[in-house]
Amino acid sequence: MKHTLLPLLIIVLWISGTCQAQPVQTTVTEDFKPSSTNQPGKEYPMVNSEGRVRASISAPEAHRVQLDISAVKYDLTKDENGVWTGDSAPQDEGFHYYQLWIDGASVPDPGSIYFYGAMRWGSGIEIPAHDQDIYDLKNVPHGQIREILFPSESTNTSRRAFVYTPPGYEKNLDRRYPVLYLQHGWGENEYGWPNQGKTNLIMDNLIASGKTEPFIIVMTYGMTNEVKIGGLRNFDINPFQTVLINELIPFIDDNFRTLSDQPNRAMAGLSMGGFETRLITLKNLDIFSHIGLFSGGSISPEDVLSTPGFKEKVKLVFVSYGSREIENRRSGGRGPFGGDPKENTDAIIKEGVNAYFYVSPNTAHEWQSWRRSLYEFAQLLFKQS
Amino acid sequence: MKHTLLPLLIIVLWISGTCQAQPVQTTVTEDFKPSSTNQPGKEYPMVNSEGRVRASISAPEAHRVQLDISAVKYDLTKDENGVWTGDSAPQDEGFHYYQLWIDGASVPDPGSIYFYGAMRWGSGIEIPAHDQDIYDLKNVPHGQIREILFPSESTNTSRRAFVYTPPGYEKNLDRRYPVLYLQHGWGENEYGWPNQGKTNLIMDNLIASGKTEPFIIVMTYGMTNEVKIGGLRNFDINPFQTVLINELIPFIDDNFRTLSDQPNRAMAGLSMGGFETRLITLKNLDIFSHIGLFSGGSISPEDVLSTPGFKEKVKLVFVSYGSREIENRRSGGRGPFGGDPKENTDAIIKEGVNAYFYVSPNTAHEWQSWRRSLYEFAQLLFKQS
Numbered sequence: 001m002k003h004t005l006l007p008l009l010i011i012v013l014w015i016s017g018t019c020q021a022q023p024v025q026t027t028v029t030e031d032f033k034p035s036s037t038n039q040p041g042k043e044y045p046m047v048n049s050e051g052r053v054r055a056s057i058s059a060p061e062a063h064r065v066q067l068d069i070s071a072v073k074y075d076l077t078k079d080e081n082g083v084w085t086g087d088s089a090p091q092d093e094g095f096h097y098y099q100l101w102i103d104g105a106s107v108p109d110p111g112s113i114y115f116y117g118a119m120r121w122g123s124g125i126e127i128p129a130h131d132q133d134i135y136d137l138k139n140v141p142h143g144q145i146r147e148i149l150f151p152s153e154s155t156n157t158s159r160r161a162f163v164y165t166p167p168g169y170e171k172n173l174d175r176r177y178p179v180l181y182l183q184h185g186w187g188e189n190e191y192g193w194p195n196q197g198k199t200n201l202i203m204d205n206l207i208a209s210g211k212t213e214p215f216i217i218v219m220t221y222g223m224t225n226e227v228k229i230g231g232l233r234n235f236d237i238n239p240f241q242t243v244l245i246n247e248l249i250p251f252i253d254d255n256f257r258t259l260s261d262q263p264n265r266a267m268a269g270l271s272m273g274g275f276e277t278r279l280i281t282l283k284n285l286d287i288f289s290h291i292g293l294f295s296g297g298s299i300s301p302e303d304v305l306s307t308p309g310f311k312e313k314v315k316l317v318f319v320s321y322g323s324r325e326i327e328n329r330r331s332g333g334r335g336p337f338g339g340d341p342k343e344n345t346d347a348i349i350k351e352g353v354n355a356y357f358y359v360s361p362n363t364a365h366e367w368q369s370w371r372r373s374l375y376e377f378a379q380l381l382f383k384q385s
Numbered sequence: 386m387k388h389t390l391l392p393l394l395i396i397v398l399w400i401s402g403t404c405q406a407q408p409v410q411t412t413v414t415e416d417f418k419p420s421s422t423n424q425p426g427k428e429y430p431m432v433n434s435e436g437r438v439r440a441s442i443s444a445p446e447a448h449r450v451q452l453d454i455s456a457v458k459y460d461l462t463k464d465e466n467g468v469w470t471g472d473s474a475p476q477d478e479g480f481h482y483y484q485l486w487i488d489g490a491s492v493p494d495p496g497s498i499y500f501y502g503a504m505r506w507g508s509g510i511e512i513p514a515h516d517q518d519i520y521d522l523k524n525v526p527h528g529q530i531r532e533i534l535f536p537s538e539s540t541n542t543s544r545r546a547f548v549y550t551p552p553g554y555e556k557n558l559d560r561r562y563p564v565l566y567l568q569h570g571w572g573e574n575e576y577g578w579p580n581q582g583k584t585n586l587i588m589d590n591l592i593a594s595g596k597t598e599p600f601i602i603v604m605t606y607g608m609t610n611e612v613k614i615g616g617l618r619n620f621d622i623n624p625f626q627t628v629l630i631n632e633l634i635p636f637i638d639d640n641f642r643t644l645s646d647q648p649n650r651a652m653a654g655l656s657m658g659g660f661e662t663r664l665i666t667l668k669n670l671d672i673f674s675h676i677g678l679f680s681g682g683s684i685s686p687e688d689v690l691s692t693p694g695f696k697e698k699v700k701l702v703f704v705s706y707g708s709r710e711i712e713n714r715r716s717g718g719r720g721p722f723g724g725d726p727k728e729n730t731d732a733i734i735k736e737g738v739n740a741y742f743y744v745s746p747n748t749a750h751e752w753q754s755w756r757r758s759l760y761e762f763a764q765l766l767f768k769q770s
Contacts, residue, residue: 039506040610059487062447064446065490102444102488102490102492103446103448104443104445105442105443105487105492106443107485107487107490107492107493108495110491110492110493113506114506119425120424121424122495137543138543142533142534142535144533146529146532147529147579148527163529170641173558225425225426256555
């Protein structure tokens with residue numbers, strides 16, 4: 001099990017970083033616009049063409065206000081009206097969590113809408129991306145995101161899942177669809193893929209352009225956040241595996257028009273959700289045929305050899321990372337662990353596995369990598385069914 | 386049009402109130418528990434058996450922190466670790482918006498989950514209610530809340546709506562259902578009814594207990610928030626009426642298994658959503674047969690007389706208020722305007738209209754009144770179809 005440390009180390013990498021105050025940048029391009037993730041009618045935060053974030057908040061009695069994004073805190077400065085304003089360094093394209101600090105209190109920015117990640121509901125901001133066309137809201141047929149509650153005997157609760165049903169699902173009542181089970185990462189929950197993941201828009205656009213056949217996507221909480229930092233060695237996949245395999249999958253197959261055989265069921269996840277995907281699929285190849293690991297490990301030749309029936313049962317292995325994750329490893333820092341993911345993927349291709357390796361350009365362990373991963377993965381899914 | 390001032394005055398009543406700092410209460414019952422609306426794993430805010438809210442936040446460098454709820458600001462006090470804590474006065478049962486003030490900055494409490502109301506995404510808190518059984522999450526069959534995007538030519542956008550489909554909708558593919566169009570109030574949006582309104586749980590429980598027949602509920606943004614305080618006199622219902630009647634209703638009837646005739650279509654709304662409901666239904670009685678006004682006006686005998694076909698076409702009029710809204714008027718303060726709603730309702734009953742008047746006990750212009758109103762209204766709907 002040479003990969004078991006991978007997600008832990010990624011998590012440590014992700015949450016670490018220096019948090020010293022940085023002086024506000026002075027040479028910035030003055031083309032700031034309100035972010036697309038602002039609350040209705042709110043002018044701030046803004047983003048400029050360099051990807052800098054400009055935050056602003058009225059706090060007339062405060063003596064220190066900071067913008068905290070990508071593990072760096074930027075001092076804001078106060079004007080004569082008690083309004084604090086300041087800029088971050090340029091950020092990667094895509095989505096980032098952030099927060100404000102007001103006299104030592106870490107709080108959400110009242111200007112942004114809120115997302116769940118880093119173990120809290122809090123602020124997030126969208127940096128326009130050169131390829132945002134893949135998740136733009138367009139005038140195409142739209143699927144639905146459905147919030148469902150399913151009974152779980154093993155946890156004695158009604159549990160929430162979100163289900164994407166593709167355009168046409170309501171009208172083609174004789175048609176049945178393949179299903180992808182799609183997991184969030186550590187510190188996140190089932191809202192991640194439908195909200196900051198933009199799952200429905202990515203799928204609507206892909207289907208409208210004819211690049212993928214319609215399928216259903218199911219997103220539920222992976223029970224990841226009970227794991228404390230450093231405690232992943234003791235992580236027990238069984239509670240979540242029981243919910244997923246014994247409870248959620250039968251409920252979905254009973255309540256949606258699914259193709260419920262193994263060739264038509266996939267599982268994928270990001271970061272710790274990739275770790276879960278790897279553990280669950282390798283033990284359940286009679287249930288899953290397509291595997292996606294986004295910034296969350298890889299499948300090695302040893303995995304293929306040691307898993308009975310792997311070559312016959314697995315129709316697709318998709319492994320992806322952000323380019324900065326790869327670069328960081330090459331330059332001697334932390335990065336993808338547990339064996340080089342590209343080397344592993346190349347090796348299993350040579351073994352005859354239908355495998356793909358994708359690198360998201362100029363992104364790190366962050367949502368833009370995972371949106372792009374879903375976009376690429378979706379085009380490969382269920383083609384061999 | 387003797388009712389046109391009603392929502393404006395309610396709005397003024399709602400957002401007014403003295404905002405002076407109040408000393409922290411010292412005689413409180415020490416049985417505080419984390420609120421059900423807390424973020425996962427967060428201990429604060431807490432609520433005690435008196436309905437007091439106890440807020441707490443670490444802000445070591447701050448010199449003033451306040452809890453702002455129900456239009457009163459309560460000073461918090463700082464301990465040796467820089468953690469500020471303090472209590473509110475007892476609150477009404479049910480849901481309340483609130484925020485924290487840190488050295489003059491109004492911010493969401495990082496302990497709570499977030500709701501849209503009062504024109505912002507921000508903190509909300511649940512005060513346990515003696516009748517919360519009506520919206521408890523129970524082990525009963527659950528419907529779905531679906532997020533849909535529908536095309537709107539009149540606004541040149543794809544617009545969001547939430548659609549509640551009842552338990553069984555996925556399996557009884559030959560069954561068609563009546564539809565209720567349900568509107569939020571001023572300062573709120575389409576998330577209000579599915580989130581703080583607990584629409585799906587109220588309906589799931591009602592249907593499981595056999596108290597109502599299943600129907601579909603559609604919730605979209607009522608375009609209310611472009612209206613500035615004091616500008617309601619100039620409010621133009623036509624843009625929203627066009628979206629609702631020309632665009633949303635045809636889309637719903639085309640994409641869901643609805644009963645699409647007039648006897649099977651209802652409209653209701655709270656506060657300004659009631660104002661919209663009254664304007665739209667009275668002009669469109671070939672489309673709607675059931676009318677619900679929750680803290681949002683009433684139907685007078687003059688309305689019945691001046692609206693052609695009213696008695697033949699309208700199968701139900703339901704009018705409700707919180708008891709504190711009624712009491713406030715009786716004691717000479719502001720309250721339901723445009724004619725006494727109970728007198729109006731009694732008068733149209735005498736005219737032969739099937740009308741009901743409901744008062745929510747010990748609640749004001751707030752969500753607990755509207756949850757109870759939906760619970761009562763749903764049991765009366767579509768019984769005469």
